[in-house]
Amino acid sequence: MEKDRTADPAAPGLAALAGLLADETRAAVCLALLDRRAWTGGELARYCGVAPSTMSEHLARLVDGGLLVRERQGRHGYVRLAGPDAARFVEDLAARVSAPPPATAGGLRAHSASRALARGRTCYDHLAGRLGVAVTDAMTARGMLRQDTGFALTDAGVDWLTGLGADLARSPNSRRPLARSCLDWTERRPHLAGTAGAELCRLVLDHGWATRIGTGRAVRVTPLGEHELARTLGIPAADLDPSDPR
Amino acid sequence: MEKDRTADPAAPGLAALAGLLADETRAAVCLALLDRRAWTGGELARYCGVAPSTMSEHLARLVDGGLLVRERQGRHGYVRLAGPDAARFVEDLAARVSAPPPATAGGLRAHSASRALARGRTCYDHLAGRLGVAVTDAMTARGMLRQDTGFALTDAGVDWLTGLGADLARSPNSRRPLARSCLDWTERRPHLAGTAGAELCRLVLDHGWATRIGTGRAVRVTPLGEHELARTLGIPAADLDPSDPR
DNA sequence: GCCACCGTTCGCTCCCCACCGAAAGGTGGC
DNA sequence: GCCACCTTTCGGTGGGGAGCGAACGGTGGC
Numbered sequence: 001m002e003k004d005r006t007a008d009p010a011a012p013g014l015a016a017l018a019g020l021l022a023d024e025t026r027a028a029v030c031l032a033l034l035d036r037r038a039w040t041g042g043e044l045a046r047y048c049g050v051a052p053s054t055m056s057e058h059l060a061r062l063v064d065g066g067l068l069v070r071e072r073q074g075r076h077g078y079v080r081l082a083g084p085d086a087a088r089f090v091e092d093l094a095a096r097v098s099a100p101p102p103a104t105a106g107g108l109r110a111h112s113a114s115r116a117l118a119r120g121r122t123c124y125d126h127l128a129g130r131l132g133v134a135v136t137d138a139m140t141a142r143g144m145l146r147q148d149t150g151f152a153l154t155d156a157g158v159d160w161l162t163g164l165g166a167d168l169a170r171s172p173n174s175r176r177p178l179a180r181s182c183l184d185w186t187e188r189r190p191h192l193a194g195t196a197g198a199e200l201c202r203l204v205l206d207h208g209w210a211t212r213i214g215t216g217r218a219v220r221v222t223p224l225g226e227h228e229l230a231r232t233l234g235i236p237a238a239d240l241d242p243s244d245p246r
Numbered sequence: 247m248e249k250d251r252t253a254d255p256a257a258p259g260l261a262a263l264a265g266l267l268a269d270e271t272r273a274a275v276c277l278a279l280l281d282r283r284a285w286t287g288g289e290l291a292r293y294c295g296v297a298p299s300t301m302s303e304h305l306a307r308l309v310d311g312g313l314l315v316r317e318r319q320g321r322h323g324y325v326r327l328a329g330p331d332a333a334r335f336v337e338d339l340a341a342r343v344s345a346p347p348p349a350t351a352g353g354l355r356a357h358s359a360s361r362a363l364a365r366g367r368t369c370y371d372h373l374a375g376r377l378g379v380a381v382t383d384a385m386t387a388r389g390m391l392r393q394d395t396g397f398a399l400t401d402a403g404v405d406w407l408t409g410l411g412a413d414l415a416r417s418p419n420s421r422r423p424l425a426r427s428c429l430d431w432t433e434r435r436p437h438l439a440g441t442a443g444a445e446l447c448r449l450v451l452d453h454g455w456a457t458r459i460g461t462g463r464a465v466r467v468t469p470l471g472e473h474e475l476a477r478t479l480g481i482p483a484a485d486l487d488p489s490d491p492r
Numbered sequence: 493g494c495c496a497c498c499g500t501t502c503g504c505t506c507c508c509c510a511c512c513g514a515a516a517g518g519t520g521g522c
Numbered sequence: 523g524c525c526a527c528c529t530t531t532c533g534g535t536g537g538g539g540a541g542c543g544a545a546c547g548g549t550g551g552c
Contacts, residue, residue, distance in 0.1 A: 007294050010431070011274035013343040014267060021260060022268035023540075028257035041499065048253050054541055056500055076549095077499065089342055096335055097259040150398025150425035150440075158395060179396035181423075185256070194396075269510075287529065300511050302530055322519090323529065 020065045021093060025050055026058050030067065030081070030090045035217045036124050038071055038078035084176055087124035088193075095183035120210060120219040121186075126197030127204065128184045131221060135200070136191040138233035145192065151181040153196060160232075164207075166199040266311045267339060271296055272304050276313065276327070276336045281463045282370050284317055284324035330422055333370035334439070341429035366456060366465040367432075372443030373450065374430045377467060381446070382437040384479035391438065397427040399442060406478075410453075412445040 021027050025048045032047060033039065039047075045055035059079055062068040067086050071078040081087050120131025127135060139145040144157030153161075161168060168178060174195075182193035192200060204210050209225030212218070221229070229235045267273050271294045278293060279285065285293075291301035305325055308314040313332050317324040327333050366377025373381060385391040390403030399407075407414060416424060420441075428439035438446060450456050455471030458464070467475070475481045 007270075007274040008277040010340055010344055011270050011277055014277065014340055015270040015273040017339060017343045018264045018267035018273065021264035024253075024257050024261040025540080027260040027264065028253040031254040031257055031260065050540085051542055052499070053501080053543080057540080060500090085342075092338060093263060094256055094260055096331075097263045098256055146396075146398050148424070149400070149404060149442075150392075150396065150423065152392050152396025152398035154395070177396065177427075178394070196395075271510080288527095296510085297512055298529070299513080299531080303510080306530090 017065065020062060020067055021090070023058070025054070026062060029055075029058060029062065031094060033068070033079070033081045034087060034090060034094075034124050035122070036081070036087075038080040040076050040078055044079070081124065084125065084198075088182075091123060091182055091193075095185045098185040120221065121217045122201060122212075122219060123182060123184065123191075123193070123217070126182065126191070126193045126201045127219070128182070128187075128191055128217075129219075130187060131210065131219065132191035132197075133184055133187045133189045134235060135229070135233065137189075138229075138235050139192070142234060145179070147181075147190070151179060151190070153179045157196075161196060161199060161203075164200075164203050166196070166203060168196060168199060263311065266308060266313055267336070269304070271300070272308060275301075275304060275308065277340060279314070279325070279327045280333060280336060280340075280370050282327070282333075282368070284326040286322050286324055290325070327370065330371065330444075334426075334428075337369060337428055337439075341431045344431040366467065367463045368447060368458075368465060369428060369430065369437075369439070369463070372428065372437070372439045372447045373465070374428070374433075374437055374463075376433060377456065377465065378437035378443075379430060379433045379435045380481060381475070381479065383435075384475075384481050385438070388480060391425070393427075393436070397425060397436070399425045403442075407442060407445060407449075410446075410449050412442070412449055414442060414445060416441060 021030060028048050029044055032044065041055050041059055042052055044059070045052045048055065050058075059068065059070075063070055063079070067082055067089070068079050069082045071080065081090070119129050120127060121129035123129075123132070126132065136145065139157060139160075140147050142156075144154055144160055146152050146154055158168065177194045179192060179196045180194040181190040182197070183189075184191055191197070204225070205212070205219070207224075207228070208222055209228055210219045210221050213220050267276060274294050275290055278290065287301050287305055288298055290305070291298045294301065296304075305314065305316075309316055309325070313328055313335070314325050315328045317326065327336070365375050366373060367375035369375075369378070372378065382391065385403060385406075386393050388402075390400055390406055392398050392400055404414065414424060416422070423440045425438060425442045426440040427436040428443070429435070430437055437443070450471070451458070451465070453470075453474070454468055455474055456465045456467045459466050
């Protein structure tokens with residue numbers, strides 16, 4: 001019971017943090033909340049198949065641990081991920097759990113990405129799925145994003161996003177990076193996240209290049225989007241077949 | 247008991263992975279193994295203050311979960327982190343647990359880094375602590391590393407490392423990025439990790455710019471190192487005072 | 493102001509697992 | 523080949539926590 005004092009002082013905190021996700025129900029909650037919507041406790045209870053009282057206790061633990069925040073609205077109590085940091089934390093762990101295989105070594109060629117636009121998702125606040133990977137690869141191929149020596153936007157990439165209407169100003173006290181890599185766990189390829197990823201997602205939706213399907217994470221590229229993505233990023237529209245499973 | 251089938255299929259795996267670190271003893275083990283050495287079960291048991299039998303069970307779980315690997319050597323059974331991926335996983339979580347504060351917003355000026363060389367550590371296979379942060383900031387200030395739009399080496403950075411003797415060739419099947427950011431949880435500043443970070447650490451030790459203190463993670467900058475770091479990265483030697491607590 | 497609804501708290505049960513000591517299993521020294 | 527040492531396996535104990543149902547409480551509708 002009495003632990004040795006010489007052990008790393010960070011160990012209890014690390015164990016506590018990991019413990020937040022070390023339960024199947026809590027893990028499912030955090031994954032569900034990656035859609036960036038606010039859910040009620042009742043919805044989550046039904047979704048996970050547990051009693052509302054059980055869900056209430058889980059949510060209390062997650063809120064207490066700083067991973068979730070509450071939003072009271074009338075008689076409903078909504079809960080959502082605490083922010084980009086919390087989302088990144090969940091994403092990183094989820095990516096690791098389903099990405100242990102050695103990866104398909106697809107390289108960075110834009111060609112392989114061209115057929116990958118059919119299905120898109122959002123990952124908290126940025127594009128993911130095939131759409132996210134395709135856009136990321138196309139940006140890389142056109143010199144807007146540098147992945148060979150790390151993961152950073154080039155000046156050309158900053159100009160392109162700014163020209164589209166992106167607000168890339170970083171608040172001085174924000175620790176969020178402008179661009180970072182996020183591993184998509186269906187495509188198992190990196191895609192653009194961070195402030196730039198969030199802005200790009202917002203622009204794509206605002207400009208009508210893609211629309212959300214239903215209330216979930218799925219997005220669909222519109223005909224306008226096909227045209228504009230082909231024009232600005234050189235992704236041939238002929239390859240855009242939503243029914244193509246791969 | 248019967249969980250709803252509609253819940254995210256990734257949830258059980260995520261919970262299982264988090265569960266590996268959701269115990270104080272196992273967390274302490276993983277943190278201890280960040281020094282990249284191989285420990286025996288007995289050492290870890292003493293270090294964590296548990297019985298050898300208990301440690302044996304913990305190690306079995308961690309190995310089974312893919313976080314640790316065993317190395318049999320005679321009558322000793324050594325255990326170490328499974329690789330850079332596993333180390334990154336532990337680092338990321340450990341960084342998050344002790345870095346929730348809003349950060350000191352130190353900017354990227356090389357000046358602030360100059361006094362930070364006194365204490366250095368290794369973080370699995372790359373430089374960390376003040377030394378790691380100082381070198382990273384100096385490289386950024388001299389245009390070898392770009393942090394404003396992400397985190398990537400520039401061509402100048404690649405040339406400098408190659409000139410020092412770094413082998414930056416990436417094996418095609420390796421998913422490890424050339425450069426990535428690792429958040430140091432004592433300095434709370436990003437520093438260079440990835441293949442380039444590992445090579446830089448190897449070079450600094452091989453060239454005698456720094457030496458390991460004892461058998462742990464600590465490293466000390468040598469007089470030669472002070473001279474060379476000042477000459478090549480512009481870090482004034484006058485500011486290198488190991489006794490300066492900050 | 494009463495009712496309906498949603499969420500939380502409380503008491504309870506049960507299972508999982510962290511922990512230990514004792515015994516068994518391997519390995520190298522001599 | 524025997525002994526010493528390290529590690530693992532096994533049985534047993536205890537605590538934490540995940541789960542539920544029932545009761546309580548706050549909010550909005552009417």
